Amino acid sequence: MNKPPQNSANMPDDLKARKLHLNGIIVGMAGMKKLNARENKDTKVERLTIDAIQAELGFIDHQMKRKEG
Template sequence: MNKPLQNSATWSDTLESRKAHLNTLLKTINAGAGKISHIQTLTINAIKAEMANIERQLNGRK
């Protein structure tokens, strides 16, 4: 017999955590002063796209 997890996070909580983590990464990448490289631009765009995807998932759950 399997016992249910006592401290399991909901899917919404997990998405909120991922969003907060990505937001912190975005701030870290943007913190560097000076010229932004092509790789940084691609990384920033990928993080923003993932954050938008998470936002859509969260809005769909409401």
Template sequence: MNKQPQNSASWSDTLKIRKAHLNALLKTIDARPGKTSQIQTLTINAIKAEMAHIESQLNRRK
């Protein structure tokens, strides 16, 4: 296995940063009801699923 450098962020911190990044992406996507394309809808659903997965990983680490 590869060792992480000592000054690297913890796995929980990495997950929190990833979740914040995904949140920012959701805000970037202009998702008005009735005005979203199919690709936007799929993208939003994929981001939300990834965020739910990250949240479950964070809850497991508590």
């Protein structure tokens, strides 16, 4: 996958799109949990996935703040 240049003008738009996508994944995972009410606890893989997505969201927020200021 090719990374955009660091000084790309559309980088904030790319970050916003990625953030929306990752939030959608988390919401989708939560929706599946509601459908499967009997298995209401997270598996280790689900917990690791959620933690990784949240870490990526934090990194995206950091990059966006850096680009704004």
